[in-house]
Amino acid sequence: MQDGAMQAWIESSHLAGGNIGYIEDLFELYLDDPSAVGDEWREFFDGMPTSGVDIKHSEVREQFREMAKNKLKLSGSANAGNSEMSEKQVKVLQLINAYRFRGHQHANLDPLGLWKQEQVADLALEHHSLSKDDYATEFNVGSLAIGKDTAKLGDIHAALEKIYCGSIGAEYMHIVSTEEKRWIQQRLESQLGQPKFDADMQKRLLQELTAADGLEKYLGSKFPGAKRFSLEGGDSLVPLIKALIHRGGENGAKEVVIGMAHRGRLNVLINVLGKHPQELFNEFAGLGIKSEKSGDVKYHMGFSSDFATKGGNVHLALAFNPSHLEIVNPVVMGSVRARMERRGCQDGSQALPITIHGDAAIAGQGVVQETFNLSRTRAFGVGGSIRIVVNNQVGFTTSKQEDARSTQYCTDIAKMVQAPIFHVNADDPEAVLFVSQLAVDYRNAFKRDVVIDLVCYRRHGHNEADEPNATQPLMYQKIKKHPVPRELYAKRLLEAKVIDDKFAKQLVADYRDALDKGDCVVEEWQPMKAHSVDWSPFVDNDWDVDYDSRMTVEELEDLALKVSHVPEGFKLNSRVAKVYEERVKMANGERKLDWGMAEMLAYASLVKHGHGVRMVGQDSGRGTFFHRHAVLHNQKDAKTYMPLQHIADNQAKIEIYDSVLSEEAVMAFEYGYATAEPNTLPIWEAQFGDFANGAQVVIDQFLSSGEQKWGRLCGLTLLLPHGYEGQGPEHSSARLERFLQLSADHNWSVCTPTTPAQVYNMIRRQQIRPVRRPLIVMTPKSLLRHADAVSSLEELADGVFYNVIGEIDEQDAKKVERVVFCGGKVYYDLLKQRREQELNNIAIIRIEQLYPFPHQEMADVLKQYQHVKDFVWCQEEPQNQGAWYCSQHHFREAIPEGAKLSYAGRAASASPAVGYASVHKEQQEKLVNDALTIK
Ligand code: AMP
Numbered sequence: 001m002q003d004g005a006m007q008a009w010i011e012s013s014h015l016a017g018g019n020i021g022y023i024e025d026l027f028e029l030y031l032d033d034p035s036a037v038g039d040e041w042r043e044f045f046d047g048m049p050t051s052g053v054d055i056k057h058s059e060v061r062e063q064f065r066e067m068a069k070n071k072l073k074l075s076g077s078a079n080a081g082n083s084e085m086s087e088k089q090v091k092v093l094q095l096i097n098a099y100r101f102r103g104h105q106h107a108n109l110d111p112l113g114l115w116k117q118e119q120v121a122d123l124a125l126e127h128h129s130l131s132k133d134d135y136a137t138e139f140n141v142g143s144l145a146i147g148k149d150t151a152k153l154g155d156i157h158a159a160l161e162k163i164y165c166g167s168i169g170a171e172y173m174h175i176v177s178t179e180e181k182r183w184i185q186q187r188l189e190s191q192l193g194q195p196k197f198d199a200d201m202q203k204r205l206l207q208e209l210t211a212a213d214g215l216e217k218y219l220g221s222k223f224p225g226a227k228r229f230s231l232e233g234g235d236s237l238v239p240l241i242k243a244l245i246h247r248g249g250e251n252g253a254k255e256v257v258i259g260m261a262h263r264g265r266l267n268v269l270i271n272v273l274g275k276h277p278q279e280l281f282n283e284f285a286g287l288g289i290k291s292e293k294s295g296d297v298k299y300h301m302g303f304s305s306d307f308a309t310k311g312g313n314v315h316l317a318l319a320f321n322p323s324h325l326e327i328v329n330p331v332v333m334g335s336v337r338a339r340m341e342r343r344g345c346q347d348g349s350q351a352l353p354i355t356i357h358g359d360a361a362i363a364g365q366g367v368v369q370e371t372f373n374l375s376r377t378r379a380f381g382v383g384g385s386i387r388i389v390v391n392n393q394v395g396f397t398t399s400k401q402e403d404a405r406s407t408q409y410c411t412d413i414a415k416m417v418q419a420p421i422f423h424v425n426a427d428d429p430e431a432v433l434f435v436s437q438l439a440v441d442y443r444n445a446f447k448r449d450v451v452i453d454l455v456c457y458r459r460h461g462h463n464e465a466d467e468p469n470a471t472q473p474l475m476y477q478k479i480k481k482h483p484v485p486r487e488l489y490a491k492r493l494l495e496a497k498v499i500d501d502k503f504a505k506q507l508v509a510d511y512r513d514a515l516d517k518g519d520c521v522v523e524e525w526q527p528m529k530a531h532s533v534d535w536s537p538f539v540d541n542d543w544d545v546d547y548d549s550r551m552t553v554e555e556l557e558d559l560a561l562k563v564s565h566v567p568e569g570f571k572l573n574s575r576v577a578k579v580y581e582e583r584v585k586m587a588n589g590e591r592k593l594d595w596g597m598a599e600m601l602a603y604a605s606l607v608k609h610g611h612g613v614r615m616v617g618q619d620s621g622r623g624t625f626f627h628r629h630a631v632l633h634n635q636k637d638a639k640t641y642m643p644l645q646h647i648a649d650n651q652a653k654i655e656i657y658d659s660v661l662s663e664e665a666v667m668a669f670e671y672g673y674a675t676a677e678p679n680t681l682p683i684w685e686a687q688f689g690d691f692a693n694g695a696q697v698v699i700d701q702f703l704s705s706g707e708q709k710w711g712r713l714c715g716l717t718l719l720l721p722h723g724y725e726g727q728g729p730e731h732s733s734a735r736l737e738r739f740l741q742l743s744a745d746h747n748w749s750v751c752t753p754t755t756p757a758q759v760y761n762m763i764r765r766q767q768i769r770p771v772r773r774p775l776i777v778m779t780p781k782s783l784l785r786h787a788d789a790v791s792s793l794e795e796l797a798d799g800v801f802y803n804v805i806g807e808i809d810e811q812d813a814k815k816v817e818r819v820v821f822c823g824g825k826v827y828y829d830l831l832k833q834r835r836e837q838e839l840n841n842i843a844i845i846r847i848e849q850l851y852p853f854p855h856q857e858m859a860d861v862l863k864q865y866q867h868v869k870d871f872v873w874c875q876e877e878p879q880n881q882g883a884w885y886c887s888q889h890h891f892r893e894a895i896p897e898g899a900k901l902s903y904a905g906r907a908a909s910a911s912p913a914v915g916y917a918s919v920h921k922e923q924q925e926k927l928v929n930d931a932l933t934i935k
Helices: 003-012 017-032 039-046 057-070 083-106 153-165 178-190 199-222 237-250 265-271 277-285 328-342 359-364 366-374 400-404 412-417 429-446 473-481 485-495 501-517 553-563 574-587 595-608 664-676 689-703 706-710 736-741 756-768 793-797 826-836 855-865 884-894 917-932
Strands: 138-140 150-152 168-171 255-260 303-309 312-318 351-358 386-391 421-425 450-455 612-617 654-658 680-685 717-721 749-751 775-779 818-822 842-847 849-851 870-878 900-906
Touching: 017 039, 039 083, 039 178, 083 138, 083 153, 083 168, 150 153, 153 168, 153 178, 168 178, 168 429, 178 429, 199 237, 199 265, 199 277, 199 429, 199 485, 199 501, 237 255, 237 265, 237 303, 237 312, 237 351, 237 386, 237 429, 237 450, 255 265, 255 328, 265 277, 265 312, 328 351, 328 366, 328 664, 351 359, 359 366, 359 386, 359 400, 359 412, 366 412, 366 664, 386 429, 421 429, 429 450, 485 501, 553 574, 553 595, 553 793, 574 595, 595 612, 595 756, 612 664, 664 680, 664 689, 680 756, 689 706, 689 717, 689 736, 736 749, 736 849, 736 884, 756 775, 756 793, 818 826, 818 917, 826 842, 826 870, 826 917, 842 855, 849 884, 855 884, 870 884, 870 917, 884 900, 900 917
Parallel strands: 255 312, 255 351, 351 386, 386 450, 421 450, 612 654, 612 680, 680 717, 717 775, 749 775, 818 842, 818 870, 870 900
Antiparallel strands: 138 150, 168 421, 303 312, 749 849
16 A cells, blocks of 8 residues: 555544554455445445455554554544544444344244244344443444434444344345345335334234234135135235335336246235125036046146236236245246347346245245246346245244254345345235335346245144144244234234224224125226237137148248348358358358258248247357357457347347256246246257256146136147157257156147258247147258258248158158158158168158157048058157057057057166167167168
8 A cells, every 4th residue: 555545544534542442353354245334344345455455464464553653543533643543433333233233132022922033142232332322322333224324333233133134034144245234224124124004004904914814714615624724824925025116116127927836816816806795606616617627636736817006007927836835936037038029128127927936935946046047147047036034934844943944034035136125024014015015126126036035824733634733833832822913913903092992993894895706806907908918819729720831932042041140240150150140051052951951941931921039048149069050259359240130120029048057947937938928939948958858847737728727728838859869868858758647638739840941840830830839859860961951942832741751752652561660860760771771662651750740641541551560650769668568549440440559669678768879779779780681
């Protein structure tokens, strides 16, 4: 540090003199870890002339010794020159900081009073060498936002207790941004942690608590013993969500998407979304429900409505969800992203995601971490979300800390994205209202996630038929005696003379009467208008619906040039340049098209004609196997360029993102996007097909069955690299068998395309055909560059995806003695050997769509082979995997009567593939030989 600079700093400093040792300690702490010291200190040290320069601690000590020698005076309100007082001033600032950091650990959060709170040493006056004897002394309050610069220690202490140890426990000091911390401090401290609400607002709160309580009591008495996953104990959730919607709507939100598990869901449906109670009662009674679909239990069902706020109507969508807790979160984020984009909103201000978590689940389920990790990325950002934890302190029968988690709070995972966390006692509805407004404002101001931990209890067992005393005896003895939130708040308002006893009783009676009538009980409810997309063109269509996907060759040629165009001066990597040179040749008709080019043309032709495309996968821009190169990287300045974004002036949007390294959350996000946006083709691509395993819950619970359970259409396409290339057990199989096993009710299509024209027409069909159901594709690896896997522009232009492709070589069908069925890459191995060995008595038929099985096309192709008795299904996968077990009934149905069907493929195996390349090769030769050897 320069002498002059140091001197200037010392002179400008209000801290020096007798407390120099203390400052020295602080400064050492700061040098080790800037966040370890309070904000004032960090700012102060940051402002020192050496800030950022690595100086030895001994030098620092020396400098402080210098300062001590100078005996510079402490300015400010503390008695200048009095070193004891100067030190006290410092201690007061430290006390304030201690409350900001750790006050939440002494906050009154648990309505049952059962939490054993650790005594935090830093929150004791004595820890800071202060005592009540100092209460009357006036100190500088630093940045404490209580509306004055100085205050008596007694007042400061009382304010800190109110702000940080009342019904709200605020955790925000882990946030790095000083601006954000200051913003939160301003809001919390200026209101002493809890603002005053006017009488109307207080009455509304009581009314909402009455509704939350009233519904559960009503259901409990009308349908005793029926599972309803009651909200009781967490009743404040209803005013909390309503407050979020009101605040969101007042600040520009047009749509709110809510995700929640079963606890309290019926209450939210009736008391927030405005579902008619009579409909719910009918569901309980099993009346009037007719559906061809398989349906779902009532506490998994979604709902849509509009909700009036001062800022206009807001559309509400409660997402359908399975019993897998937490998986709905990325689905909600994807749905919000689609809605934002449709509204042309970049920052999330028009669409608000609210997710509701259980305390055990938010700590226990990995998808929570994955979803937080999505929150600030290019592909998945939604401008922040509001995360509510209904923290009833028990997960089914598992008690909180000892067994359910390894962290103090269930919300600690949120710190990974520096989300502020507001723990709030659910028995204090005004504090709940305050944090809900604070949360929305924070999210809108900083576009980041924010967490509200609603600390409550669960009045009954996991469901109403359960016996919670068996596992949580003490807690339930306490709960039995604990008044319900409505009662507590009514008492508080009575004591404050805001209401009289009659008013409270009348609210209860009015709500019961409304339920008796069965009509909507939400005042803000509005008939649905505000949602922004029309699904009717896709509803009730099956695969055979008409569509026209033809293109002219001229138009395709033009598009081919456009997708191969690289701007002047854009320097490509030499290998990529080669790919693009070949593409230009393909566009000029000098060579046939390969897979990558066909795919590019599929996307280009869609966006040119108004269909959006969104592709997400771990390496989708380039393609795991170096085949796509949809996103180009300039070797000079690393800038990127996407030819597909330069197809036509008024083209639709195309986005191709390399995703975070997650399957579960990302696929769920894409499901959410796809179920909210029918006009964009959403594609999720696996790095290797078997990585989709990590998203099995999304495949099982949403993709395969969402339409059947919930009537929600979804056009998501999964591209899953699959094929036996000798790469070992992990990268060979996309587990085709699992998708086929889940295939029923025409729930999706499963394809194994073998040519560029097929992949092109398959992608276009998926979007142009007015059907929105998932498409599962086994995509190739080595085939991407196979000399025979090429197509002409004419083949692309005809606009047809062939579910079955018959024999392509000239053969006399009458002489055919064996027909081999196959799909995917093995076709080329079979073809090669059949040609080499001139086995013209064997025909090879490719089944390019395994589900829905193309019975009619098969019948057409097999017409000429009715004399054949010998049919073989050939696959690369082991016998217990691939299509053999799940699809052979279809093959058998297709072959002529009396013909036999046999299997050529790898023997059954626990593992998908062998690890040794030589064994792989042997197996591959054998299965091809088996398929082509007539015994
Ligand atoms: P939402 O915007 O999600 O609340 O949806 C509003 C309405 O659009 C719903 O009530 C449905 O009628 C319809 N809808 C939304 N999403 C889908 C979907 N994925 N499939 C079919 N219909 C949908």
